[in-house]
Amino acid sequence: MSAITCSHVEKSYGATSVIRDLNLSIEEHEFVVFLGPSGCGKSTLLRMLAGLEDISGGEVSIGGKVVNDLDPGDRGIAMVFQNYALYPHMTIFDNIAFGLRRQKVAKTEIQQRVMAVSSTLGLDPYLGRKPAELSGGQQQRVAIARAMIKTPKVFLFDEPLSNLDAKLRNHMRIEIARLHQSLKTTTVYVTHDQLEAMTLADRIVLLRDGLIEQIGSPAEIYERPANVFVAGFIGTPNMNFIDVTVSHGRGGWTLTGAGADFTLDGGRFNLEGVERAVLGIRPADLKAVGDGHAGNLLQGTADLIEFHGNDALVTFGAGGKEISALVSSRACPVLRGNVRYTFDEESLHLFDAKSGKSLLRR
Incomplete structure (x- = not known):
């Protein structure tokens, strides 16, 4: 034994x-x-x-x-x-x-x-x-x-x-x-x-x-x-974190942060009674969208582009927050160009702002 x-x-x-x-x-x-x-x-x-x-x-x-x-x-x-x-x-x-x-x-x-x-x-x-x-x-x-x-x-x-x-x-x-x-x-x-x-x-x-x-x-x-520590330690490139306020309405839950509002169904998370949270999204889960897309949008100017071979890491500012997106090198934007990314709710992580613990339903 x-x-x-x-x-x-x-x-x-x-x-x-x-x-x-x-x-x-x-x-x-x-x-x-x-x-x-x-x-x-x-x-x-x-x-x-x-x-x-x-x-x-x-x-x-x-x-x-x-x-x-x-x-x-x-x-x-x-x-x-x-x-x-x-x-x-x-x-x-x-x-x-x-x-x-x-x-x-x-x-x-x-x-x-x-x-x-x-x-x-x-x-x-x-x-x-x-x-x-x-x-x-x-x-x-x-x-x-x-x-x-x-x-x-x-x-x-x-x-x-x-x-x-x-x-x-x-x-x-x-x-x-x-x-x-x-x-x-x-x-x-x-x-x-x-x-x-x-x-x-x-x-x-x-x-x-x-x-x-x-x-x-x-x-x-x-x-x-x-929790936030585990989410930030595991994964390369590092997960993006955005401090958000949480509110509830008829259409679901709204998270406000990084100069934008994000609307969620929220069924995956325990959000009842939560006023402040940390939204986590991995760079690989951000998807480029065109000018016609309006929902759950992170946008800004590409400040830094790191070439990784098949992929490129695009860093941009959104509402005063530095965000990274991992994209195909073939679809890489130009430096200083405008970028627009969205995400699926299924790929999100949410953590309580006070305790740092995950709000995901177990």
């Missing part, structure tokens, strides 16, 4: 609280990503699971066994670090075999297991080399192989790709995804890169200031963000 349970877990450094009353269950064979901005506590939480940080309060269980007081080597975990942590004077073979030799595993078994794991990760040609002779991506694969060879119950990854260039990150991300599919080991992965989180995770745990803001699949967090 390799399920992980955190019950009322806390971590403090003196008077500074880093993790506060955290409760989390990770299922066996699940791939969970801890995501959040720098300083949110995600790496500290991972190190607490690994036994590299003491737990100030609460319990951590792995496979149904409380591990608070167990040494890292007794927890059945293997950890891959950001900086590879390879021994520079050893060959790649010896780096991978190091943990088994410490456990006094027989030489013939070590040989078999090293060859098996190196074949899985494409490291066979490099076993006689030293780490300095390998690229960053190859060194990270060695670090993963050294973790794999222990056949752990749980894999822990602490921002393993952050030192690689964009092309290598993409390649290694695919390799890690394939590795998880083949091994089916419970995996906890820390990153601040939402692309890694969205493409790798079965579930994302989004953290801020030591607290969980939302837990869900990548689709759930993207399509149904729990």
